[in-house]
Amino acid sequence: MKITGHTKIVGIFGDPIGHTLSPAMQNAAFERLGLDMAYVPFHVKADGDGDLKKAVEALRAMNFSGVNVTIPHKESVMKYLDEADDCAQEIGAVNTVVNRDGRLFGFNTDGPGYLKSLKEETGFSPKGKNAIILGAGGAARSIVHAFVKGGAKKMVIANRTVERAEALAREFSSRNIKIEAASLDKEALERYAPETDLLVNTTSLGMMGRGDLNLPFGELPKYAVVSDIVYRPLMTELLKAAKRYRLKTHGGLGMLIHQGAIGFELWTGKKAPIEVMRKAALKALKKR
Numbered sequence: 001m002k003i004t005g006h007t008k009i010v011g012i013f014g015d016p017i018g019h020t021l022s023p024a025m026q027n028a029a030f031e032r033l034g035l036d037m038a039y040v041p042f043h044v045k046a047d048g049d050g051d052l053k054k055a056v057e058a059l060r061a062m063n064f065s066g067v068n069v070t071i072p073h074k075e076s077v078m079k080y081l082d083e084a085d086d087c088a089q090e091i092g093a094v095n096t097v098v099n100r101d102g103r104l105f106g107f108n109t110d111g112p113g114y115l116k117s118l119k120e121e122t123g124f125s126p127k128g129k130n131a132i133i134l135g136a137g138g139a140a141r142s143i144v145h146a147f148v149k150g151g152a153k154k155m156v157i158a159n160r161t162v163e164r165a166e167a168l169a170r171e172f173s174s175r176n177i178k179i180e181a182a183s184l185d186k187e188a189l190e191r192y193a194p195e196t197d198l199l200v201n202t203t204s205l206g207m208m209g210r211g212d213l214n215l216p217f218g219e220l221p222k223y224a225v226v227s228d229i230v231y232r233p234l235m236t237e238l239l240k241a242a243k244r245y246r247l248k249t250h251g252g253l254g255m256l257i258h259q260g261a262i263g264f265e266l267w268t269g270k271k272a273p274i275e276v277m278r279k280a281a282l283k284a285l286k287k288r
């Protein structure tokens, strides 16, 4: 990578940040398009004394093109921005910031990135479909929001803490979509399974080498898609179990790539080289 007197900087704010694949992915894309830009990770501490606010102010002061924002700053960053798009406002979280002449605009590309990846890898579109969402945290929120926007027919949110699932279901239920809450176990999900088109895991279980949750795979229709947003490992226990039932599977790396690709396009105004980004992310992932 060549740094010049004109190099435009983008980056990522998070805590922890050392595990991020985004620098490898974004820098490979800048290089492929011959852009004089560089993507840098910044460890902005969660409990730092106003560190996030100072970091956001630095974006303006140092004329960054923008940043990604990751855990734990996605919600708290919003109050320091000038504007946020509808998607970010409805979700209440921002993962991408764009600096337009000193005005900072927030976007949330997680849900749209997830849908793009799902469509690309499995052909699945949410319109008129039924989904089971495992988990009720930040990642689940983005996906539930994307499914609501995408015209899904019915959703069930299943979570270890049922109250969180109930709150999320209440918030996004409307005249057009029925959202129910359930506990995270086979018995609770069995009755929904036969009419489910997609089951997606948004919990971190797969990252811990678990996530082979005792789920009613056998009750799902043959055409159902099983998706896991975890990409470390690429083949989670949940996906392995789904494969044993010959169900179509969708891993988490595509969501990472597509949420980043939308960010790339917002910062550069150019079409993201998806395959270059995928190759770089895979290479970085395998190095660990």
Ligand code: ATR
Binding pocket: 134, 135, 136, 137, 138, 139, 140, 159, 160, 161, 162, 164, 184, 202, 203, 204, 205
């Ligand atoms: P994220 O932003 O990645 O979604 P989060 O908001 O902390 O992170 O949410 C984590 C999700 O994983 C939650 O749904 C959490 O369930 P609880 O609401 O009951 O905490 C779920 N989760 C984490 N560890 C889990 C475990 N060991 N078993 C089941 N669910 C788990």
